Amino acid sequence: MECKKNAPIGVFDSGVGGLTVVREITRQLPEENIVYFGDTARVPYGSKSKENIIRFSEQIIRFLLTKEVKAIVIACNTASALALDAVRDEFDVPLLGVVVPGARAAVEATHNGKIGVIGTDATVHSHVYTKEIQKMKSDVTVQEKACPLFVPLVEEGFKDHAVTGEIIDHYLSSMRGSEIDTMILGCTHYPLLRSRIRTYMGDNIQIVNPAYETAMDLKKILKEQDMENPQTSQGHCEFYVSDAAEKFKSFANSVMPFDIESTRVIQIEEY
Amino acid sequence: MECKKNAPIGVFDSGVGGLTVVREITRQLPEENIVYFGDTARVPYGSKSKENIIRFSEQIIRFLLTKEVKAIVIACNTASALALDAVRDEFDVPLLGVVVPGARAAVEATHNGKIGVIGTDATVHSHVYTKEIQKMKSDVTVQEKACPLFVPLVEEGFKDHAVTGEIIDHYLSSMRGSEIDTMILGCTHYPLLRSRIRTYMGDNIQIVNPAYETAMDLKKILKEQDMENPQTSQGHCEFYVSDAAEKFKSFANSVMPFDIESTRVIQIEEY
Missing domain, CATH: 3.40.50.1860 (Rossmann fold)
Known part of the structure; x- marks a missing residue:
């Protein structure tokens, strides 16, 4: 299981907002690696329907699973509110909302x-x-x-x-x-x-x-399931978006306590 | 060609904004039928990349062609600005931007x-x-x-x-x-x-x-190509969206000079 312990945490949001959750996770769990996805092609979620938010969330979870994440944090309140219950049993990975x-x-x-x-x-x-x-x-x-x-x-x-x-x-x-x-x-x-x-x-x-309590819960789940990353160095963060990577990067750099080097665009509809 | 003359005009926008163009078309060309599509699942377009706006526009044009439209008005300035030149040669239908x-x-x-x-x-x-x-x-x-x-x-x-x-x-x-x-x-x-x-x-x-000039241009194109609808009664409008039909309908009813009876949701990504 050593491999799984080193696996990253998946975090997603409709856009840049979830970075406030990433900020909190990196503060409380500095040794964990993170893969972040921001759905910047379809942001905002807050005005959209439950059906679409569930569909968007399923696509994103499938994408994050290709990165072999050991747990997923739905950092978006709208997706936590409308999709978490619907998708929880579909996927074999701990799923945590805010x-x-x-x-x-x-x-x-x-x-x-x-x-x-x-x-x-x-x-x-x-x-x-x-x-x-x-x-x-x-x-x-x-x-x-x-x-x-x-x-x-x-x-x-x-x-x-x-x-x-x-x-x-x-x-x-x-x-x-x-x-x-x-x-x-x-x-x-x-x-x-x-x-x-x-x-x-x-x-x-x-x-x-x-965000603070979510990071605490994540810490507890990783501890209970013996999945904490044993490394002592600072974890690595990877950022993916569905659109406009440069705009995301510049916003992210104003929110995060460290510089984001690169952000990759993926076609989320294909997942 | 009688069939084509009775065919509807396709109009699309990222959301509800294009209704201001529909309003103008129904004023200047009251006998024309209209099929409107609002991309409410992916609104707004204004902050998104050229690549995605071209892809979104192609999907929507393909959808409108299933409705056998005789011309398409890209009622969204962002899509007119970023996608019209890219998609014009791809489709065999008069395409008009704003x-x-x-x-x-x-x-x-x-x-x-x-x-x-x-x-x-x-x-x-x-x-x-x-x-x-x-x-x-x-x-x-x-x-x-x-x-x-x-x-x-x-x-x-x-x-x-x-x-x-x-x-x-x-x-x-x-x-x-x-x-x-x-x-x-x-x-x-x-x-x-x-x-x-x-x-x-x-x-x-x-x-x-x-919107005013666009409706004028549409009128001119239909006249030149002898595609004006010969009916003298008021044309019919159909409304499609990619999400949240009820919210669209209530907004539309506050903008349009007539009541919108129904709005249907389609999965635009499938086109």
Whole structure:
């Protein structure tokens, strides 16, 4: 099994957002190798149907399996929400989403049992966070809000622009006026707006980034299954996308703590 | 050839934007039947590569040909800019983009020879409007500006929101301060922001919507090739998308002057 221990972790997302999860995995599991796939030809997922998100996820998992990954992290909240249950039994590899770890972290964090969740249209309309949270603790109330403009604002470099503050106000004013004490950033792009959201929501709200808990869960699964990479040197990351490799690379270099040397384009529809 | 005269016009776009072109065709050619395809599974095109936009366009044209269309209008500026030249010789059907008609209208409209073009990243970086305009009149100067947030703002219903004014200011302030007297709305979504852009730019700027000229060109081609539909009753429109038919339908019903009864989802990758 030595070979399998050295095998990479597969991580995928609709685009660049999942890099916030990769960032967390490389921090907590620096010795692991990673193969990342960003579906930049079909981004965004948040406005698309369950059927297509399942089909896209199956293609990507089949691609990652050609890289002999030992586990796969669905770093996209939308795909975790809409596809994980549907594809779990199809593939013989541990599959991990970001929703359950995020829900658990929020349940542990809340004092008053009132949690807010923000995400894409698809994630919010699936109510998957509410379902997972109430499975863990039935008396917690959950308020959900779709913030579909946050992704293009991040992707188009408006992170620090004044209008982003107004759009945050547009989406989050009702949540700020509510009694929630914990908020889940239910989209992998949103940690890139964390400080803006923090400033707007105030210091009394605990902000949960599911990426952190997901990396913790991954660590636990690898340990339980005795699949941790025994190497002590820094793991290697490979990046694949379905389109526009250069744009991805330049965005990735602004998010990741190390330089990304190359990104390869593949035809994901062929998998 | 009677059969061909009754055949529909194929119109396609990355999503809902092309409906502004359909609206114009049904106004100028009310007797023509239309088959529309919106690539809602892969929208937006504006941030994607030339290779993929050509591939997507080929699949869509093959699909439209199964509907025995007598002509095809590429209602998407990005696909017109990046794919039309590449696919023109591949298919035995008149293919018409929105760029050449838009460029011609602007050349005819300008008095001082200074034209502004706004569009997606892909359209602007292709410089196709500049090339076409300068082919028609070499001494015209063209200023181009990508406005990538306009599409999500329209799609997410922020058309009348205050932040849209600020984002218009962010993108267009340099153009407003320049000497242009004519501006091309080089993306099919932008006519939906026309009154906001008009208010911002002032009444001295002529705003060109390529949809109008494209419908005029289509009319001319049909006449020249003796392919006008001889029926005198209102033509029929069929709508196809690659995803999320309900969302498309509700958006379409807010744009079109008639109600859309049904929208069918097809697997465009199979064509």
